[in-house]
Amino acid sequence: MTLVIRTVRITRRGAVRLTQLFLLPVLLILLWWWYSSASASYYMTTPGEIAATFVEVWFSERFFVDVLPSVGLLLTGYALAAVLGTTLGVVLGLSSRMRATAEPVLEFFRAIPPPVLVPLLMLLVGVNTPMKVALIVSGCIWPILLNTIEGVRSVDPVLADTCRCYGVRGRRWLTTLVLRSASPQIMAGLRQALAIAIILMVISEMFATTSGLGFSIVQFQRSFAIPEMWSGIVLLGLIGVTLSTLFVQVERRVLRWYDGVRAAARDE
Amino acid sequence: MLDVNGVQKIYRGKDREVEAVRDLTFRLEEGELACLVGPSGCGKTTLLKCIAGLLKPTSGSVEVAGKAVTGPPRDMSVVFQEYGRSLFSWLTVQGNVELPLKEKKLSKERRRTLVTEALEAVGLADSARSYPWQLSGGMQQRVAIARAIAYEPRVLLMDEPFAAVDAQTRADLEDLIRGLWQRFSMTVLFITHDIDEAVYLGQRVLVLSSSPTVVQDDVAVDLPAERDQLTTRSDQRFTELRARVYSEIQNAKNGQAASAPAAT
Known part of the structure; x- marks a missing residue:
């Protein structure tokens, strides 16, 4: 009897969760469907058509020629920015003198919108994959760098004293004290950087290239392949959602202690 | 085991100097359990940091097992508040x-x-x-x-370790410390602002003056080694010692010299 009740309860809870997840997307798709079928515009495509085109266009050779290289580019640039940003951030976070020297310059570079670097990078690096990676790095690195600096600076002095008393230094000091203390801020920086990376990946492929997701979308638009263009945009959205879902999974593991500390503080 | 010789600490700010600790000299024998009490803001934490090698004294020196402390010594551990x-x-x-x-x-x-x-x-x-x-x-x-x-560790330093826990937990932890001290035979320096705690725990209570700090008094606690929250605290001798430390701290606050310096 109780088993039945429990099963019913779990099913009901699952149903509520599913409704919460899918209610708004379904409504939006229906709205879109109604609007696009009522509209006489050539540029509005119904979701049904987009879905059919999506399968046709992307479940093909294009997946290997355009999608995978773009995602690879994105991840390479992002990973490089993550390594450079945290390394520099730790160095600057630990030394107030270096920070004072570097800060005005950093503020200047940070203020430059990365897309305007495209012409410059094309001249300096050339029109090739390193240029695209460089563009992604140049945009992604700032939130990672600045958040890491903040995180490293906010290492608890009592914990730092504890490490000194017990002779914890060198690599163990860096990984156990500095990086772990700064990890909530580093993760916040990485999360912002991920969104920027996706945007810059698309932009880097819109100039003077012949393959990639960004290139394909522009190409479809120019050749009036409207359903194909829409399907490309949908694909970009799906890539974004997938990456941020993966990110949240990683973040939850890395910051399990942080969530625990905050939950404990709330209970008091 | 632990030698503190004429330790002075002056914090130098932009346009003023603060002398937190003036002249502290005391010695802990091997295996001794001593408590340091003093009025609030008397530079207890400064002193602890000097002993732990986290802070360099302006003058004077600290020695642990005959070796001068220049950084955190290997055979010392610290428990923070x-x-x-x-x-x-x-x-x-x-x-x-x-x-x-x-x-x-x-x-x-x-x-x-x-x-x-x-x-x-x-x-x-x-x-x-x-x-x-x-x-x-x-x-x-x-x-x-x-x-x-x-x-x-050969020396255990504790900086007001029970100041932030509730009274009952505190009593348990005090008994724990005495038990551990007897079991592991360490030299323990226990810093506190609680007079009862100092008398209950220590073999000896060092009373500090207010800042700039000197040792105001050095009280030997001649209570039996086996202590118990109930009987020890209601002991006649406990009350006397407690009163003595209390009045010394009052003197310290009012800036008077110790009535009987370094008496035992």
Whole structure:
């Protein structure tokens, strides 16, 4: 009897969760469907058509020629920015003198919108994959760098004293004290950087290239392949959602202690 | 075992100097348990940091086992008041206790023995795999104490370790400290602002003056070695000692010299 009740309860809870997840997307798709079928515009495509085109266009050779290289580019640039940003951030976070020297310059570079670097990078690096990676790095690195600096600076002095008393230094000091203390801020920086990376990946492929997701979308638009263009945009959205879902999974593991500390503080 | 010779600490700001500690001299014999009490703001924490090698005194010196302290000495461990901030939230209880031992390059088996023994000694054997934030305040401070003991120190410094826990937990922890001190035969310097606690715990109570700090009085606590929260605290002698330390602290606040300097 109780088993039945429990099963019913779990099913009901699952149903509520599913409704919460899918209610708004379904409504939006229906709205879109109604609007696009009522509209006489050539540029509005119904979701049904987009879905059919999506399968046709992307479940093909294009997946290997355009999608995978773009995602690879994105991840390479992002990973490089993550390594450079945290390394520099730790160095600057630990030394107030270096920070004072570097800060005005950093503020200047940070203020430059990365897309305007495209012409410059094309001249300096050339029109090739390193240029695209460089563009992604140049945009992604700032939130990672600045958040890491903040995180490293906010290492608890009592914990730092504890490490000194017990002779914890060198690599163990860096990984156990500095990086772990700064990890909530580093993760916040990485999360912002991920969104920027996706945007810059698309932009880097819109100039003077012949393959990639960004290139394909522009190409479809120019050749009036409207359903194909829409399907490309949908694909970009799906890539974004997938990456941020993966990110949240990683973040939850890395910051399990942080969530625990905050939950404990709330209970008091 | 622990020699503090004429320690003075002056903090130099932009346009003013603050003399936190003027002239402190005392000596702890091997295996002694001494408590330092003083009015609030008397530079207790400054003194602790000088002894622990975290802060360089302006003049004077500190020696541990005959060696001058220039940085944190290897055979000393410290328990801080802010237990929540001195534990690594991202390490388990076991990980927190084991971390300093890894730095000591002890073998895995030796580390495991020390961690198990220390956690068992503070009554936390069952919480080895928990995280500090899953424990109560008193239990967190026990973790910090276990870490200090597992380090196998010859000198244990404690900086108002029970100031932030509730009264009942505090009584338990006081008895724990006396038990550990007897079991592991360490030299213990216990800093507190609580007079009762100082008299209950110590073999000796050093009373500090207000800042700039000197040693106001040195009181030997001639209570029996076996102490008990109920009987010891209601002992006639306990009340006398408590009154004496109390009046010395009042004198210290009012800036009077000790009535009987270094009396025993």
